[in-house]
Amino acid sequence: MSRFQMGDMVFAAQDLFNEPLEETGGGGIPGIAPDALLAPAGARGVVVNVGHAQELPEAEIYLVRFETAAEGVLSEPIGCLAEELCASGQS
Numbered sequence: 001m002s003r004f005q006m007g008d009m010v011f012a013a014q015d016l017f018n019e020p021l022e023e024t025g026g027g028g029i030p031g032i033a034p035d036a037l038l039a040p041a042g043a044r045g046v047v048v049n050v051g052h053a054q055e056l057p058e059a060e061i062y063l064v065r066f067e068t069a070a071e072g073v074l075s076e077p078i079g080c081l082a083e084e085l086c087a088s089g090q091s
Contacts, residue, residue, distance in 0.1 A: 039066040
């Protein structure tokens with residue numbers, strides 16, 4: 001069973017950055033600079049999908065939309081591993 005389910009509220013357990021891709025030098029999320037901060041530690045988000053990457057079939061990937069402003073505006077989905085998330089605002 002998944003650690004988190006679709007619709008669960010989660011928090012970033014650490015600062016999450018756009019990881020650079022070795023093949024291209026670009027970022028993992030197109031249009032965002034490599035190493036750009038995507039979500040600070042403690043940011044609140046919601047799980048919008050759960051899946052697996054071909055490269056890591058044993059690890060679950062959680063698509064999370066984090067709040068980006070005080071009004072609760074949600075970011076585009078970010079792929080996160082379970083260890084990058086926690087169920088409370090304290091990492």
